Amino acid sequence: MNETVAAVGPWLQYLDHAGIAVFALSGALVAAAKRQTLVTFIFFAVITGVGGGTVRDLLIGAPVFWIETNLFLFLCVAAGFIVWFLPARIWQGSALLWLDAFGLAAYATFGAAKGLAYGVAPLPALGMGVLTACLGGIIRDVLSGEPSILMRPELYVTAAALSAALMVGLLLLGLPGPIAGAIAALAGFALRGAAIRKGWSLPAYGR
Amino acid sequence: MNETVAAVGPWLQYLDHAGIAVFALSGALVAAAKRQTLVTFIFFAVITGVGGGTVRDLLIGAPVFWIETNLFLFLCVAAGFIVWFLPARIWQGSALLWLDAFGLAAYATFGAAKGLAYGVAPLPALGMGVLTACLGGIIRDVLSGEPSILMRPELYVTAAALSAALMVGLLLLGLPGPIAGAIAALAGFALRGAAIRKGWSLPAYGR
Amino acid sequence: MNETVAAVGPWLQYLDHAGIAVFALSGALVAAAKRQTLVTFIFFAVITGVGGGTVRDLLIGAPVFWIETNLFLFLCVAAGFIVWFLPARIWQGSALLWLDAFGLAAYATFGAAKGLAYGVAPLPALGMGVLTACLGGIIRDVLSGEPSILMRPELYVTAAALSAALMVGLLLLGLPGPIAGAIAALAGFALRGAAIRKGWSLPAYGR
Numbered sequence: 001m002n003e004t005v006a007a008v009g010p011w012l013q014y015l016d017h018a019g020i021a022v023f024a025l026s027g028a029l030v031a032a033a034k035r036q037t038l039v040t041f042i043f044f045a046v047i048t049g050v051g052g053g054t055v056r057d058l059l060i061g062a063p064v065f066w067i068e069t070n071l072f073l074f075l076c077v078a079a080g081f082i083v084w085f086l087p088a089r090i091w092q093g094s095a096l097l098w099l100d101a102f103g104l105a106a107y108a109t110f111g112a113a114k115g116l117a118y119g120v121a122p123l124p125a126l127g128m129g130v131l132t133a134c135l136g137g138i139i140r141d142v143l144s145g146e147p148s149i150l151m152r153p154e155l156y157v158t159a160a161a162l163s164a165a166l167m168v169g170l171l172l173l174g175l176p177g178p179i180a181g182a183i184a185a186l187a188g189f190a191l192r193g194a195a196i197r198k199g200w201s202l203p204a205y206g207r
Numbered sequence: 208m209n210e211t212v213a214a215v216g217p218w219l220q221y222l223d224h225a226g227i228a229v230f231a232l233s234g235a236l237v238a239a240a241k242r243q244t245l246v247t248f249i250f251f252a253v254i255t256g257v258g259g260g261t262v263r264d265l266l267i268g269a270p271v272f273w274i275e276t277n278l279f280l281f282l283c284v285a286a287g288f289i290v291w292f293l294p295a296r297i298w299q300g301s302a303l304l305w306l307d308a309f310g311l312a313a314y315a316t317f318g319a320a321k322g323l324a325y326g327v328a329p330l331p332a333l334g335m336g337v338l339t340a341c342l343g344g345i346i347r348d349v350l351s352g353e354p355s356i357l358m359r360p361e362l363y364v365t366a367a368a369l370s371a372a373l374m375v376g377l378l379l380l381g382l383p384g385p386i387a388g389a390i391a392a393l394a395g396f397a398l399r400g401a402a403i404r405k406g407w408s409l410p411a412y413g414r
Numbered sequence: 415m416n417e418t419v420a421a422v423g424p425w426l427q428y429l430d431h432a433g434i435a436v437f438a439l440s441g442a443l444v445a446a447a448k449r450q451t452l453v454t455f456i457f458f459a460v461i462t463g464v465g466g467g468t469v470r471d472l473l474i475g476a477p478v479f480w481i482e483t484n485l486f487l488f489l490c491v492a493a494g495f496i497v498w499f500l501p502a503r504i505w506q507g508s509a510l511l512w513l514d515a516f517g518l519a520a521y522a523t524f525g526a527a528k529g530l531a532y533g534v535a536p537l538p539a540l541g542m543g544v545l546t547a548c549l550g551g552i553i554r555d556v557l558s559g560e561p562s563i564l565m566r567p568e569l570y571v572t573a574a575a576l577s578a579a580l581m582v583g584l585l586l587l588g589l590p591g592p593i594a595g596a597i598a599a600l601a602g603f604a605l606r607g608a609a610i611r612k613g614w615s616l617p618a619y620g621r
Contacts, residue, residue: 037616
């Protein structure tokens with residue numbers, strides 16, 4: 001991780017950790033909704049937590065971020081245990097939906113920045129941001145047999161694309177990483193938040 | 208891409224571009240059939256267009272072909288917009304089925320040649336051709352909840368295997384790349400074309 | 415493969431070959447149960463046989479094990495032909511279930527050892543063992559539209575985790591590879607065997 005941290009700044013690493021933890025919780029919660037076992041809780045937490053970032057790292061030729069340390073898998077395993085042992089009512093409000101919105105924006109911003117740091121062209125770097133933010137959840141949905149977030153009109157992938165596009169654009173314009181990152185992450189979070197509160201969605205194809 | 212182009216010849220690059228564009232269109236059309244949003248059109252166009260080649264490059268240890276340039280993702284994004292904005296009746300004939308047959312043969316031939324160029328053994332090189340041609344479509348079907356082309360008796364994967372096997376065999380026999388490529392691509396296209404026109408399919412297991 | 419063999423010992427290679435052959439058979443049998451064609455038999459045999467090990471190698475940065483030789487794909491293709499041509503009643507007893515239990519334990523042990531040999535941290539090395547053993551079957555289930563082993567309470571992933579955890583722990587304690595491997599593989603096999611004979615399963619989430 002050290003070279004990445006040097007390239008994209010330590011502040012982004014916190015976004016990364018927060019994104020992983022939130023997505024791991026969301027994976028374990030899908031397992032809970034399906035009345036699964038503890039082993040499946042952990043499996044879904046791991047896949048959802050590190051899935052998007054794993055594919056990103058393979059594509060840009062970076063060492064896979066969770067391989068050389070115990071920390072990241074530990075976060076995911078802990079998320080599985082937390083959902084298993086804490087009372088279910090904790091998760092019944094909209095807290096998780098808002099945490100997920102935060103994770104989405106953080107992860108899209110971090111993914112785009114890491115792509116640029118590895119010499120990826122602008123359009124694929126934007127793609128890396130979207131992938132990092134959305135792929136873990138897509139794999140979780142396919143494995144659990146749920147209709148994927150991809151197939152719903154709700155503004156979700158679009159918010160990730162906004163964060164990723166802003167991050168790529170602002171970094172190419174020469175803004176310092178922390179400022180670009182704050183703007184990009186806040187914009188994606190705001191868009192996703194508006195979608196949650198006001199039910200915004202994209203128009204569907206109608207011909 | 209430069210080393211690959213040098214190894215397999217620039218003529219193969221056109222096959223590659225054509226295959227990507229055709230598969231990206233087919234991905235966007237699945238999104239259209241499911242009445243999705245523009246963002247989903249683009250997502251499916253990208254996955255279907257570059258999915259097979261991406262996995263091929265990861266497996267053979269090549270840099271992922273669309274990472275260092277904007278061109279390939281731009282082709283896929285453009286395919287998403289084209290399907291979204293053009294009148295739907297354009298796609299209602301069998302034109303796309305034939306374009307897909309062309310993309311299948313071209314992609315299987317290119318994938319096998321790129322595998323050999325990276326020092327892959329003959330049988331895995333054949334596998335790389337089949338994978339390049341078929342995997343994008345398989346991922347597209349799994350994500351959209353469609354029964355995969357894999358599970359239908361129609362001659363499809365077989366045509367890709369024919370192109371890939373001929374390409375590997377003819378290159379190993381010492382034929383020049385353009386001649387081997389033309390024979391391999393035409394044979395796969397002819398077999399797939401016969402399957403489309405005459406409804407050819409493989410026998411199913413019946414014990 | 416040579417460096418891996420040197421690192422984990424040639425004895426482990428036999429576990430690897432046996433695991434691939436058994437999983438390839440199980441893939442082809444899913445295709446048979448769905449009345450598919452010979453091409454689909456081969457495709458499922460390949461995906462199930464080499465899928466888990468492929469993702470493991472990509473994650474740990476090893477060359478993908480079946481790329482530089484014809485042997486591994488040949489084993490999988492042969493498994494497809496064997497299931498296609500042999501009488502179906504051969505597979506109707508519980509022989510395959512026990513072979514699969516053997517493959518699961520062998521593959522989890524080998525995957526964990528290979529992870530450690532490539533410098534992976536202990537927790538991710540354990541994850542590599544589970545992944546190697548389970549991912550091929552998960553991909554096979556997703557492609558064929560079956561509910562995945564992941565979503566059933568039966569002790570399966572847990573047995574792989576036991577083998578992988580023992581292998582990582584015993585190797586870190588300094589035990590010689592063959593002894594650690596024998597203990598780890600036998601323990602996982604015994605746990606999976608008990609689950610098969612006595613119907614052991616994990617408790618499901620019930621809040």
